[in-house]
Amino acid sequence: MTLRWTEEQLQEYLKRIGKQPKQELKPKKTKYNAKHVCVDGILFDSQQEANYYSSLKLLMRAGEIKGFCMQPKFVLVEGNDTDRAITYAADFIIFHNDGRYEIVDVKGFESQQWKRTFKQFRLKYPGLEFKVAKS
Secondary structure (H helix, E strand, O other): OOOOOOHHHHHHHHHHOOOOOOOOOOOOOOOOOOOOEEEOOEEEOOHHHHHHHHHHHHHHHOOOEEEEEEOOEEEEEOOOOOOOOEEEEOOEEEEEOOOOEEEEEEEOOOOHHHHHHHHHHHHHOOOOEEEEEEO
């Protein structure tokens, strides 16, 4: 037997049995007032990042690139028993057909914090190809 209640009926039932009804969830405000966007069931931090993802999917279908991954992590400073490692997560890594790969970060605004992180990234990984996609 399955129950098919509307949201209002569920909230009324929860009140009757003494449980707190579910509060409306307000979307968390982003650091730079970007709007979260959901594409293919994936929540992106901005519309610009979602658009970049969509364009990568098209490039892959057309055979222009071999593939891509989202949110690749790079260790900037090694951790130890007492301190966690400092890591950086780029937005995408793109695998090109010729065997090279490129790290991409989609930015609408380059903050001072990001500039410091990028400087650490460059020092740790000087040979990697990096691209900043701006709006």
